[in-house]
Structure formats: structure tokens, C-alpha cells
Amino acid sequence: MKFLTEFRDPELVHEYVAELHKITTKSWTLMEICGGQTHSLVKNGLLDLLPEKITMVHGPGCPVCVTSVSVIDEAVWLAEQPNVILCSFGDMLRVPGSKKSLLEAKAIGADVRILYSPLEAVEIARKNPEKEVVFFAVGFETTAPANALSVMHAAQQGILNYSILASHVLVPPAMEAILSDEANTIDAFLAAGHVCTIMGMDEYYPVAEKYQIPIVVTGFEPVDLLQGILMAVRQLEKGQHLVENQYARSVQREGNKTAQATIQKVFAVNDRVWRGIGSIPQSGYEVNEAYRAHNARIKFFIDIPFAEENKECISGDIMKGLKKPKQCPNFGTKCKPEHPLGAPMVSSEGACAAYYHYNFQPEESGSHI
């Protein structure tokens, strides 16, 4: 428990850990959905505090990790068009496409810019009317309202040289896809707090019921995670399968209605290919017909061939909870943050990068950083 004194509320952390050890009688496997939670669990050394009987597996909630190779190829293609400024969140730049990453495209002259917010991209479009500005709009439900707002904003101001390449993904269909895989061993989910801040909790009740599985909406700080795990294990030990809210300080059952309305105004639900997992029906957002003038796929007639994924990367098995990062034969050897084979080694929210940075001595594999 070397980190214990550094936590916010160390007494609470201590209390939750002790309680967990006391009540756990059987072996349970829990999956946290959100990459931010994965990062926090590993970085804070929480996995070492849990009873041995509790296994945490790390879900698909890292947008960088699940954006398909083909979509990266689309972004790279767009960046290489003359007159295009491609804007993106920084994390996406190093994700390998089938030929190159956005960073490599940038190195050979493409105008690729890293932004904090899609609204900044609208501003760039306004100031550069002779250029086409495209925002690479990835993310889960948390990010969808901001990306939608950027489109509404551009439309309202008549900024027609702004479009987005949408690659949005949704949590509940992914949970169902994971649970439908017969090999899965997941007993409970920690749902992602900030996703639920937007969407609320209503989508989760049918999932908990259908698969008889506890779902606890959980925050991302150490105390949140431990309390979420404790709430889930309490349910499991009692044979319950409820939807509970650990993160009530940020999540209301109905979510943020304005944000939901914004999403609905701009996006339509569509099928989406998840990197490592494959196509999941009705699991993403695409720009809807009303805003087609701001859909980069339509505007630029993008027609990129479907790209195969790197077979050496087992990220799909990791995000489905079937394997842990260190079980990948390439972990820390052929695949490292400096030269990632797969996306989960790129982003700090990716499970492989989290283990590489905080739960791994490179000597273990005989290699050095």
C-alpha cells in the first residue's frame, strides 16, 4: 500500500479496501468501461490493493483505442488533401493507420493541428475562409455534445468551410457486444461517470436486467473507483443485479437533457466498426442529413478501402476482458509507447500504455526503454 498516504481521503481509501477484503468470499471479475478509470486504477496502484479474488479487466472506453484503422486512414487522406487543415485531439496523432499515422502525415507537410476543443476548429475555419477545416470528431457520449455543438455553431454562422469526420462510439451497445461473447467472464460493470453525466442512467437498466449483471456508475478518482468496486462486489455477494450510482455528485438519473438534445439535433445513430472488436450494430454517431454540408465524408467524397487490422495486436481480446495487456506477446518488446503496434499502447487511457508506464519493469522482458 505504498501510495496510500498520497490519496485524497486516505482514510476512506483504507476503509473501502478493508471492507472489500472483509466481504469478498468468491472470485469476481469486474470491468471498468472508461479509459480514464483504467488509467487511474493502474497509475494509483489500486489493483495491488484489491483482494486476490477480484480481477479487474479493462473495457473499450478509450476512443483512441477503438477508432478503426479505416477511419484513421480517412483522417490521414483528408490531411493530405491540398487546402485542408485537419484538426484533432492530440491523442489521435500517433495512432497507426494502415500506412501511416497523422503524425507521420504532419511530418511530411500535411497541416495537422492539435486542439483542445472542436469549437476552436470552427474559429480556425472562420479566420481562414479560403481553407477547408476538418475536425476529427472521435469520442464517446461525453464528447458528442461538444462535437455536435461545433457543427451547430458553424451552421448558424454560415461557416461552410467547416466539417467533421465523425467517429463516435456509444457505451451501451459495446457492453452488450462484450456480454454476448460466450467467452466473456464479466460479473459486473463499472459504468463511466462522465458518459452518464451526459446520458443519464436509463439506458443501463435494461442491460442489467437482460444479462443479470450489476452496473455501478462510477467516477475516476481512487476513492470513487474503490467505492464503485465495493458497491458492485456487495451486490454480487448478495446475488443482486442493480444499476447504482456511485458518482451522484456529477450524475443525475436523467443526465443532461440539453446535451442530449444537441446530440440528437446533429447526429444519427449508425453501425460502427470498433478497432479490435469489429462491427457493432447501432453503436456510433454519424452527422445526420440535416447537417450533411458539415459531414466531411460527404463533402470530400471519401472512399477509402477497408483496412485490415494488424493481426499481431490482441487489443480486441483485452478490451473484451478476455486477456490482460501483459498477456500480449508483443507487450513491452515489439510494442512500446515509442513504437506502438496497436492503439492501446498510444493513449495514456489505453490499457497497454497504462500497464507499460505504471505496472511494468522493462527488465521483466529483458528490454530497456
Added chain:
Amino acid sequence: MCLAIPGKIIAITEQLDETFRKGKVSFGGIMKEINLFMVPEAKIGDYVLVHVGVAINVVDEEEAKKTFNYLKQMGEVEELESPDSTNL
């Protein structure tokens, strides 16, 4: 990039119509222009949870401060300073 960071609304800077309500938000001294469309109830002095430039929720002051300190301690607030955002 999935992180939401709490900050304090210092000023309402623009209110052209509903969508364009913007404010100046302080994240422990780092000032950013933030869109306030999703939090119509938020006032100057309130703490909001901000994700990629958009406030998604009003949060309790004490909780906001604790969360911000945690994020800062963990080195997670750097995303507020993306390289190409500084000179738009």
C-alpha cells in the same frame, strides 16, 4: 481526452443567442473561454465540469476544488494547453 476538469466561471463573455453563451472559466488560474450552452442555469461564481471546451454540468464548489487538486497532482490538467490552441 475523456477527462472533464472542474473550473470556476469568472465572467460571461458572450451571449449572442442560446448557443453562443460563453464564459471565462478559471482552472486554478489557467483561463479558458468555455461554451456554457449545456449549463443554462450556471452563473458567475459557479463551478462547472468542463470537457473539451464545453461545460457539461454544474458541480459543488468543495468537490470541484478537491477534484481539481487531484487532477493537478496527477499531472492531468495539461490538456488545457494543447500546442496549437494557444495562438488560434
